Amino acid sequence: MRGLHLTADLYQCRCEPRWLTDARELGEWSRQAAEAVGLPVERELFYASEASGGATAALMLPGSHVCLHTWPDQRGVTVDVCLAHAEDDLSAKARGLMYALVQRFQPEWTEQRSLDRGDGE
Template sequence: MKGLHLTADLYQCRCDAVWLTDARKLGSWCREAVQAVGLQAVDELFHTFPATATGAGGVTATVLLAESHICVHTWPEQKAVTCDVYVCNFSGDHSAKARGLMYALVNRFQPEWTEQRSLDRGDES
């Protein structure tokens, strides 16, 4: 079950607000980004949360991959996003594809700053 788990917390995102509030638009872009790096989408779920007193509702976009998953959560009132990319490396090393996908996600939202983490998962044997 060897794999790579990448996370990014994005702050003060400078992208157009629609990327933080439109699940359909963000989901479509996520599918294209997954395909562009050579990963295989097998299912998806995109949800826009209702507006609150602080503004438009955020979005959760999840793409289930043959290699594992990506998940994006947005907080438009804070111009913040969290991204999660996990690939198992059972059938081959998908680490470079995961890093490419995370790079694309970060660039999509144009944050002023990020906190990124990388975790090698599973047994090395």
């Protein structure tokens, strides 16, 4: 049960507005970004909120997940990259994916956190 859980809160994103509102495009791009760093996507869910106009993209990876939620009215995004690993350390892939996801939105500033999961044995 070892792994790495990265989170990022993105503020005042300067990306094109479609990245904050188009759930399908956001999800498809996120899947491509995950696959580009060598992470296989098993399932995906894309959701557009009628109430907020925001988008959600959730990718299910083997024992892991990637989730993005957007708030277009605040130009904000939250990102979770949680990768579990039994034998191979996936930390570099997790950090590479997080970097790509954050760069997509071009935030003025971010708050990022990192949590090592499990006992490390």
